[in-house]
Amino acid sequence: DQQVKQNSPSLSVQEGRISILNCDYTNSMFDYFLWYKKYPAEGPTFLISISSIKDKNEDGRFTVFLNKSAKHLSLHIVPSQPGDSAVYFCAASGSGGGADGLTFGKGTHLIIQP
Amino acid sequence: DVKVTQSSRYLVKRTGEKVFLECVQDMDHENMFWYRQDPGLGLRLIYFSYDVKMKEKGDIPEGYSVSREKKERFSLILESASTNQTSMYLCASIAAPNTGELFFGEGSRLTVL
Numbered sequence: 001d002q003q004v005k006q007n008s009p010s011l012s013v014q015e016g017r018i019s020i021l022n023c024d025y026t027n028s029m030f031d032y033f034l035w036y037k038k039y040p041a042e043g044p045t046f047l048i049s050i051s052s053i054k055d056k057n058e059d060g061r062f063t064v065f066l067n068k069s070a071k072h073l074s075l076h077i078v079p080s081q082p083g084d085s086a087v088y089f090c091a092a093s094g095s096g097g098g099a100d101g102l103t104f105g106k107g108t109h110l111i112i113q114p
Numbered sequence: 115d116v117k118v119t120q121s122s123r124y125l126v127k128r129t130g131e132k133v134f135l136e137c138v139q140d141m142d143h144e145n146m147f148w149y150r151q152d153p154g155l156g157l158r159l160i161y162f163s164y165d166v167k168m169k170e171k172g173d174i175p176e177g178y179s180v181s182r183e184k185k186e187r188f189s190l191i192l193e194s195a196s197t198n199q200t201s202m203y204l205c206a207s208i209a210a211p212n213t214g215e216l217f218f219g220e221g222s223r224l225t226v227l
Contacts, residue, residue: 043218098214
């Protein structure tokens with residue numbers, strides 16, 4: 001049973017516009033939510049995280065919003081740049097702080113069009 | 115600088131061969147992980163370790179084993195490689211225990227013929 005879901009396998013956005021990537025989860029015990037970015041033939045790199053007690057976290061062009069009642073989070077990238085083209089993974093950790101690993105979604109391939 | 119190093123970036127092996135994937139981290143982290151990444155399936159946890167000689171099964175341990183003889187080194191072993199184990203293998207250590215943030219190596223692309 002998939003506990004972290006990214007329902008859009010791909011998303012195409014024009015350069016300079018806002019990119020919004022969505023993620024849903026089913027496990028209400030998740031404590032932290034994280035976003036990773038992955039280029040082909042490279043390991044994922046950490047982008048931004050949010051605690052379950054917050055509803056927003058911002059870091060430069062990246063903002064993550066958390067709606068606990070809907071079990072939904074989203075990553076906003078403003079403005080989108082060509083280098084943002086990558087696969088984005090949503091991930092969650094439990095109350096153990098991730099000591100037993102993160103649970104990942106299947107990823108969304110973001111394509112930034114010039 | 116933080117570093118997780120996977121010894122082989124690309125490997126080609128034959129069905130039935132024994133395969134070792136090595137991972138070394140230089141951050142003195144206790145928790146280390148092996149994931150595999152397949153298109154459309156995301157990252158799936160194979161095994162993890164929270165201490166030397168300790169190991170725990172992840173979500174898809176079948177066909178794999180691991181070894182953690184030293185704190186900095188975590189090896190993934192395919193006892194008899196099969197074609198359905200063709201994948202990108204990713205090693206990670208835990209960078210921030212409170213959030214669960216993982217630091218990943220660059221990955222090992224394994225092709226089993």
